[in-house]
Amino acid sequence: MNARIEHVAIWVQDLEGLRAFYAGTLGGVSGRLYENRVTGFRSYFISLGDGPRLELMHQPGRPSSAPAGGCAHIALALGSRAAVDEAVATLRHQGVVVESDPRMTGDGYYEAVILDPERNRIELTV
Numbered sequence: 521m522n523a524r525i526e527h528v529a530i531w532v533q534d535l536e537g538l539r540a541f542y543a544g545t546l547g548g549v550s551g552r553l554y555e556n557r558v559t560g561f562r563s564y565f566i567s568l569g570d571g572p573r574l575e576l577m578h579q580p581g582r583p584s585s586a587p588a589g590g591c592a593h594i595a596l597a598l599g600s601r602a603a604v605d606e607a608v609a610t611l612r613h614q615g616v617v618v619e620s621d622p623r624m625t626g627d628g629y630y631e632a633v634i635l636d637p638e639r640n641r642i643e644l645t646v
Contacts, residue, residue, distance in 0.1 A: 527565065529575035530591055531582055532638055535562055538576050541636050542566045545614060546596070548574070568596060593633065593641035601630050604644050608632045 532538045543550040543566055551565040551573075563577040574594065598604050604622050612618050617635040622644075624630050631645040 525572040527573040527575050528591075528594060529563075529577055530594075530640060532576050532578055532640075533583075534638065535564065535576060535578040537637055539564050539566070542568070542574060542576065545611070545616065546642075571597075591640065593643045595631075595643040595645055597645055600646055604630060604632055604646060607644055608634070 539550055542548045546568065548566040548568045551567070553562060553564060555562045559579065561577065561579045563575055566574045566576065568574065598607055601622070608618055608622055611634055617639075619633040619635055619641065620631075622630065622632040629645050631643050634642050634644060636642060
């Protein structure tokens with residue numbers, strides 16, 4: 521078997537707000553809205569570079585991923601320490617919550633952690 525991650529999906533409460541964050545604030549490209557009119561399920565796929573896509577999913581009555589703790593974080597590789605530093609400064613200026621400033625972790629990663637509008641953790645790394 522030669523497997524690779526095609527996409528990661530998270531449940532969200534504000535589908536359009538999270539789409540705007542990932543596509544606008546973080547520079548992703550949003551696919552078209554998928555909607556199942558019978559179940560009320562709606563989703564968007566967001567492409568961030570050439571890696572796996574992010575699927576934002578919403579269904580009335582279903583809680584978001586953040587409180588349940590099922591998704592620890594989404595990691596976005598930015599290419600360099602300088603890019604991480606610059607992204608954190610820019611995002612902080614835009615009002616994005618920075619949970620942890622850029623730092624070298626014990627396992628050798630240079631990273632910072634920001635929160636999306638529903639408090640999902642996004643790790644920005646080299």
